[in-house]
Amino acid sequence: xxxxxxxxxxxxxxxxxxxxxxxxxxxxxxxxxxxxxxxxxxxxxxxxxxxxxxxxxxxxxxxxxxxxxxxxxxxxxxxxxxxxxxxxxxxxxxxxxxxxxxxxxxxxxxxxxxxxxxxxxxxxxxxxxxxxxxxxxxxxxxxxxxxxxxxxxxxxxxxxxxxxxxxxxxxxxxxxxxxxxxxxxxxxxxxxxxxxxxxxxxxxxxxxxxxxxxxxxxxxxxxxxxxxxxxxxxxxxxxxxxxxxxxxxxxxxxxxxxxxxxxxxxxxxxxxxxxxxxxxxxxxxxxxxxxxxxxxxxxxxxxxxxxxxxxxxxxxxxxxxxxxxxxxxxxxxxxxxxxxxxxxxxxxxxxxxxxxxxxxxxxxxxxxxxxxxxxxxxxxxxxxxxxxxxxxxxxxxxxxxxxxxxxxxxxx
Amino acid sequence: xxxxxxxxxxxxxxxxxxxxxxxxxxxxxxxxxxxxxxxxxxxxxxxxxxxxxxxxxxxxxxxxxxxxxxxxxxxxxxxxxxxxxxxxxxxxxxxxxxxxxxxxxxxxxxxxxxxxxxxxxxxxxxxxxxxxxxxxxxxxxxxxxxxxxxxxxxxxxxxxxxxxxxxxxxxxxxxxxxxxxxxxxxxxx
Numbered sequence: 001x002x003x004x005x006x007x008x009x010x011x012x013x014x015x016x017x018x019x020x021x022x023x024x025x026x027x028x029x030x031x032x033x034x035x036x037x038x039x040x041x042x043x044x045x046x047x048x049x050x051x052x053x054x055x056x057x058x059x060x061x062x063x064x065x066x067x068x069x070x071x072x073x074x075x076x077x078x079x080x081x082x083x084x085x086x087x088x089x090x091x092x093x094x095x096x097x098x099x100x101x102x103x104x105x106x107x108x109x110x111x112x113x114x115x116x117x118x119x120x121x122x123x124x125x126x127x128x129x130x131x132x133x134x135x136x137x138x139x140x141x142x143x144x145x146x147x148x149x150x151x152x153x154x155x156x157x158x159x160x161x162x163x164x165x166x167x168x169x170x171x172x173x174x175x176x177x178x179x180x181x182x183x184x185x186x187x188x189x190x191x192x193x194x195x196x197x198x199x200x201x202x203x204x205x206x207x208x209x210x211x212x213x214x215x216x217x218x219x220x221x222x223x224x225x226x227x228x229x230x231x232x233x234x235x236x237x238x239x240x241x242x243x244x245x246x247x248x249x250x251x252x253x254x255x256x257x258x259x260x261x262x263x264x265x266x267x268x269x270x271x272x273x274x275x276x277x278x279x280x281x282x283x284x285x286x287x288x289x290x291x292x293x294x295x296x297x298x299x300x301x302x303x304x305x306x307x308x309x310x311x312x313x314x315x316x317x318x319x320x321x322x323x324x325x326x327x328x329x330x331x332x333x334x335x336x337x338x339x340x341x342x343x344x345x346x347x348x349x350x351x352x353x354x355x356x357x358x359x360x361x362x363x364x365x366x367x368x369x370x371x372x373x374x375x376x377x378x379x380x381x382x383x384x385x386x387x388x389x390x391x392x393x394x395x396x397x398x399x400x401x402x403x404x405x406x407x408x409x410x411x412x
Numbered sequence: 413x414x415x416x417x418x419x420x421x422x423x424x425x426x427x428x429x430x431x432x433x434x435x436x437x438x439x440x441x442x443x444x445x446x447x448x449x450x451x452x453x454x455x456x457x458x459x460x461x462x463x464x465x466x467x468x469x470x471x472x473x474x475x476x477x478x479x480x481x482x483x484x485x486x487x488x489x490x491x492x493x494x495x496x497x498x499x500x501x502x503x504x505x506x507x508x509x510x511x512x513x514x515x516x517x518x519x520x521x522x523x524x525x526x527x528x529x530x531x532x533x534x535x536x537x538x539x540x541x542x543x544x545x546x547x548x549x550x551x552x553x554x555x556x557x558x559x560x561x562x563x564x565x566x567x568x569x570x571x572x573x574x575x576x577x578x579x580x581x582x583x584x585x586x587x588x589x590x591x592x593x594x595x596x597x598x599x600x601x
Contacts, residue, residue, distance in 0.1 A: 011482060014481055014482065018467075018469075018470075021469045021470060021474075022467075022469040024469070025468065025469030025507075026469070312463070312465075313467055313468070316459075316461070316465045316466075316467060317467075318450065318453075319453060319457075319459045319461075319465070320453070320454060320459075320478060320479055320482060321450050321451065321453045321454020321455070321479065321482050321483075322450065322454075322482065323446070323447050323450045323451075324446055324447075324450075325447075406453070
């Protein structure tokens with residue numbers, strides 16, 4: 001089995017301690033190396049923080065608002081239960097529910113418990129568990145009674161969660177006006193950000209029953225009279241469909257277009273931000289690669305010079321009995337120390353700069369959101385990349401150490 | 413002891429078979445890979461270099477302890493005992509830069525002997541020291557190697573100093589070392 005000692009030699013702790021003692025002893029040179037690396041890292045962190053902050057500010061509304069994930073059909077179609085089952089099974093589909101007609105059905109609604117005798121016309125919106133517009137914790141429309149009411153309608157009727165409502169569905173059949181009343185209970189109030197109009201989120205079975213009644217058909221389960229009931233395997237004219245992620249909207253749109261289903265999406269808005277993100281990323285990484293590349297060359301040459309300056313000390317270590325594969329770690333470990341301290345310093349300075357930038361610009365160009373920010377994993381990734389770059393540059397020094405003969409200590 | 417004319421060039425040492433203890437012969441026979449040689453150096457040889465060869469970032473105590481740490485030997489009190497014998501016990505916790513040249517050489521002698529090697533190689537250990545100190549250092553070195561039963565290989569230009577130390581000199585001769593044949597030739601100039 002591979003052991004660390006095979007790579008590092010038998011005296012890893014001793015070598016690490018000696019490397020750190022030397023690093024600490026030459027604190028001026030070590031400090032300069034740390035400052036030099038920090039000077040490269042700090043602007044890169046700030047630039048990335050600005051890019052990430054600005055793009056996040058643009059992307060967040062798209063991610064958080066399910067409207068941007070909606071794929072809405074244009075016009076009427078003919079979608080059978082198999083089509084809905086197929087769409088629901090797709091990984092890129094978060095939610096799909098049938099609509100009975102392309103234009104939303106509406107009914108009249110009044111509050112049972114409120115003193116306000118107002119009756120409003122309200123749009124029926126088919127819904128189900130997992131509806132992204134309603135989100136978590138708002139209650140789920142189910143059966144023929146449990147509904148979620150939009151805020152605007154709740155305000156007009158002065159009702160709240162738990163109140164009872166009465167829906168009034170009116171139709172004209174055989175030149176006679178007929179109506180049925182449907183008792184309902186509010187299980188949730190949808191915020192205005194979810195639905196800005198007067199809307200009533202109801203189960204698919206309720207909206208189907210209302211639509212059937214409006215079409216003059218009977219709804220036996222609710223004892224509503226009419227012509228023959230629809231078969232259970234009916235087709236639907238439309239759907240409410242939401243992609244799982246904004247990245248999935250484009251693919252879904254293309255697939256539906258392939259099925260000759262014309263749809264409306266917010267892909268233009270999403271594409272604009274994604275394109276901006278890609279372009280800014282390219283610019284950032286070009287700057288970062290030039291800066292890191294330049295630093296690596298500079299650091300490698302300084303490590304080489306440093307090893308040459310200390311060749312007598314390295315030869316003493318060899319004379320004392322340290323093996324080549326042990327002392328080659330000296331410059332590499334010291335590069336790792338430099339990377340760690342420089343990263344720490346760069347993070348501290350970045351946090352200060354981030355605070356200043358956000359205080360100055362969050363209210364003006366950030367829309368109240370921070371314009372410069374990084375996630376903890378960004379900082380950890382920066383540490384990883386810094387460590388790798390510094391260690392790779394120091395390998396040159398390690399190679400130089402490996403070439404040093406023990407006899408240098410005697411000859412010099 | 414290898415004694416060189418004062419105008420001769422320095423050269424590196426190689427343990428000489430037949431001129432020292434059986435340990436030397438063992439080292440000569442076991443020489444092989446770089447790692448093996450490193451191990452042999454750590455176990456069997458102590459070095460006193462012309463410039464002392466102390467690591468500047470370690471205290472005198474840590475410098476003396478280093479060969480023992482490398483071998484995994486206990487370090488308790490060894491540095492203090494050797495430092496006491498060499499008269500540098502007050503300097504143990506100082507860095508080499510804070511010591512005089514003579515004190516640094518004494519610390520280097522302590523480090524060379526700390527892990528009790530069978531051989532000590534001293535390369536002009538008194539070259540940078542004033543005559544008075546040089547005499548004392550040679551005397552201390554000789555006392556310690558005799559006390560510890562160590563083979564000393566000493567290179568120096570200081571003929572008078574060595575004569576006072578009680579050594580017999582072979583002057584103006586050249587050592588030719590043939591590693592393949594494991595043979596050393598001593599010839600007159």
